[in-house]
Amino acid sequence: MPHAAMIAAERIEEAAHTVMSKAGIEIPDDYLHGIQAMANTESGDLSAFVLRAMLENWEAAKADRRPMCADTGVPRYYIKIGNEARIEGGPIEMERRIRRATARATQDVPLRPNRVHPLSRQDNNNNVGINAPEIEYSFEPDADWIDVTTVHKGGLFGTDYRMLFPADGIDGIKRFFLDTLVAFGKRGLACQPAIVGIGLGGSKDTSMVLGKQAACLRVVGDRNPDPEIAALEEELKILGNSIGMGAMGFVGSSMVVDCHIEVGYTHTGGMPMSVHCFCLSSRRATARLHPDGRIEYRTDPEWFTPYLRRDTVEWQTPAESLKKSG
Amino acid sequence: MADPSGKLKEVRLTTPVRHEDLRKLELGDVVYLDGLIYTGRESVYKRVLQDGMAPPVDLKALTNVNFHCSPAASRNPDGSFNVGAVTATASFRFSKWLPKWFEVSGAKVIVGKGGMSEQDYRDVFVPAGAVYLTTVGYGTGALLGRGIKKVRDAHWIDDLGIAQAMWVFEVEKFGPLLVESDLDGNSLFERNNKVINQGLARVYEGLKAPSLARFGETDDRRDELIG
Numbered sequence: 001m002p003h004a005a006m007i008a009a010e011r012i013e014e015a016a017h018t019v020m021s022k023a024g025i026e027i028p029d030d031y032l033h034g035i036q037a038m039a040n041t042e043s044g045d046l047s048a049f050v051l052r053a054m055l056e057n058w059e060a061a062k063a064d065r066r067p068m069c070a071d072t073g074v075p076r077y078y079i080k081i082g083n084e085a086r087i088e089g090g091p092i093e094m095e096r097r098i099r100r101a102t103a104r105a106t107q108d109v110p111l112r113p114n115r116v117h118p119l120s121r122q123d124n125n126n127n128v129g130i131n132a133p134e135i136e137y138s139f140e141p142d143a144d145w146i147d148v149t150t151v152h153k154g155g156l157f158g159t160d161y162r163m164l165f166p167a168d169g170i171d172g173i174k175r176f177f178l179d180t181l182v183a184f185g186k187r188g189l190a191c192q193p194a195i196v197g198i199g200l201g202g203s204k205d206t207s208m209v210l211g212k213q214a215a216c217l218r219v220v221g222d223r224n225p226d227p228e229i230a231a232l233e234e235e236l237k238i239l240g241n242s243i244g245m246g247a248m249g250f251v252g253s254s255m256v257v258d259c260h261i262e263v264g265y266t267h268t269g270g271m272p273m274s275v276h277c278f279c280l281s282s283r284r285a286t287a288r289l290h291p292d293g294r295i296e297y298r299t300d301p302e303w304f305t306p307y308l309r310r311d312t313v314e315w316q317t318p319a320e321s322l323k324k325s326g
Numbered sequence: 327m328a329d330p331s332g333k334l335k336e337v338r339l340t341t342p343v344r345h346e347d348l349r350k351l352e353l354g355d356v357v358y359l360d361g362l363i364y365t366g367r368e369s370v371y372k373r374v375l376q377d378g379m380a381p382p383v384d385l386k387a388l389t390n391v392n393f394h395c396s397p398a399a400s401r402n403p404d405g406s407f408n409v410g411a412v413t414a415t416a417s418f419r420f421s422k423w424l425p426k427w428f429e430v431s432g433a434k435v436i437v438g439k440g441g442m443s444e445q446d447y448r449d450v451f452v453p454a455g456a457v458y459l460t461t462v463g464y465g466t467g468a469l470l471g472r473g474i475k476k477v478r479d480a481h482w483i484d485d486l487g488i489a490q491a492m493w494v495f496e497v498e499k500f501g502p503l504l505v506e507s508d509l510d511g512n513s514l515f516e517r518n519n520k521v522i523n524q525g526l527a528r529v530y531e532g533l534k535a536p537s538l539a540r541f542g543e544t545d546d547r548r549d550e551l552i553g
Contacts, residue, residue, distance in 0.1 A: 024398075045334065046334075046354060046504070046514075046518070049334055049356070049462075050462055050463060053462045053466050053469070053502055054462075054463055054466065056466075056469060057463065057466040057467070057468050057469045058468075060468040060469050060472055061411070061467070061468035064468060064471070066410040066411050066467075066468050066471050066472075067398045067410045067467055067468065067471075068411065068467055068468050069411060069413050069463070069464070069465045069466075069467035069468075070395070070396065070397050070398040070410070070411040070412045070413035070465065070467040070470075070471070071396075071398075071413055071415070071465065071467075072398050072411075106400070108400075109398070109410065110398050110399055110400035110410050111398055112396055112397070112398040112488070112489060113487065113488055113489060114489065116489075123487040123488075125487060125488060156416065157416070162536075162540070163538065164536055164538075165536070165537050165538065167537050168536045168537055171532075171533045171534050172534075172536045172537075174533050175530065175533045175535070175536065176536070178529060178530060178533075179547070182526065182547050183547075183551055186515070186519060186550055186551070187440040187441060187515045187552070188439075188440065188463075188464060189416060191463065191464045191465070239529070242529060243522070243525070243526070243529050244521070244522045244525040244526075244529070245522050247463075248460075248462070248463070248464070248515075249515060249518060249519070249522075250514075250518045251518050251521050251522060279464075280463050280464060280465075281465070281467070
């Protein structure tokens with residue numbers, strides 16, 4: 001593929017600003033439909049009341065263009081860069097634009113300036129600071145675009161990590177999954193029903209990163225392409241909804257809208273696991289920036305591509321294989 | 327509570343909320359507020375109760391509803407405020423401040439997220455003649471934001487910031503909120519927990535314990551982690 005035109009830095013800032021507002025205000029359709037389905041089957045009267053109130057709340061947010069929840073989480077970005085994409089000013093300029101967009105959106109949407117220094121509690125009132133917003137990167141072969149995704153996940157409850165061992169097996173996974181839901185589901189601290197993301201394997205930090213990405217970057221109804229993992233996703237979803245607990249920790253059945261698992265090759269002696277609950281305001285939005293200046297917006301980040309989940313040494317792109325055979 | 331059709335009872339309360347109105351509340355009633363409410367959380371409590379500063383306004387004369395909240399808000403160039411959404415923050419973290427706060431503020435209604443322990447209700451709320459209303463969701467930020475008609479004040483905003491300032495809101499049909507504790511100190515959450523706890527052994531049945539245990543304050547899944 002010949003070198004594409006530059007993606008303008010100004011457009012990156014525009015896209016990064018727009019996805020902040022979309023994420024804060026518009027509930028993604030996949031999640032909305034998931035909650036609608038749960039509201040129809042929930043038999044607990046209090047839990048059902050909560051789900052109906054949330055459906056009404058999302059309507060109000062869209063109609064008024066106001067954030068659906070005041071705790072607008074800790075805004076962060078996931079950037080996927082096409083192998084052929086060229087960015088005006090390079091990665092440093094891109095990060096500058098993303099930080100500017102974060103500060104502007106905090107004022108404009110408005111988002112709550114949640115980010116403070118952990119010790120001094122200094123608040124810059126713009127969600128920007130040391131290591132904030134986080135920007136994570138991935139790459140995509142045969143692409144000349146960049147995807148800018150933002151996620152505003154709440155930060156206090158509903159996540160846990162544990163080092164399990166191979167002998168703990170599926171039982172260990174189920175128990176830790178249940179432990180996390182029961183612990184944080186009481187009184188609704190996890191803001192369930194949630195998309196529950198699970199990170200299995202990798203190093204300890206990788207397991208946390210994968211679990212969070214599984215919760216925040218995959219949509220309701222999506223399944224892992226590995227049939228064994230997909231079956232476990234289904235099984236855990238059913239297990240979570242059989243605890244007897246619903247929205248706000250009231251008696252009911254609405255805990256898990258969907259369950260997503262991502263894996264990473266891990267230490268031969270271990271099986272680290274993390275669990276993450278993406279809340280009732282599952283805030284995510286993505287923009288794709290093309291070199292011709294077009295920006296397309298969507299709610300599915302399409303983060304976990306075959307390339308990202310590859311398990312081989314080499315990755316041969318279709319273009320490369322054509323070149324070799326030609 | 328719900329009638330047989332599953333519909334919850336709705337109540338409108340005007341601030342300052344009167345004792346006789348609180349007496350009528352039942353666990354699980356849906357409440358909407360009209361009048362004045364103020365926000366107060368750790369930074370406000372610390373200033374007044376630990377650092378000994380006087381509250382920035384005569385709270386007893388103002389209203390008796392304390393909201394555990396930070397709004398998603400920004401300040402306009404003309405000094406006015408743009409309040410988009412408001413939702414509550416988890417209240418259990420403020421438990422230690424409440425006995426003194428009830429004395430100083432005269433609060434009779436705490437609005438927040440997740441409630442407090444039944445022990446707190448019996449020991450602190452009941453003597454103060456106060457109840458706890460929980461926000462719903464969480465959280466219905468846009469619906470609650472609609473209920474705010476005007477920002478009357480944002481005390482201490484310059485030094486505490488938007489999230490921790492003491493906001494005074496004029497509200498109309500502010501809700502929905504659920505009655506979590508009544509004047510006798512009963513808790514809706516704990517009542518639900520008791521039912522759910524009965525089924526937990528069945529959910530865990532047959533799952534063997536992991537090979538490496540962890541230090542922890544509880545392994546009893548009927549326990550709560552707050553408090």
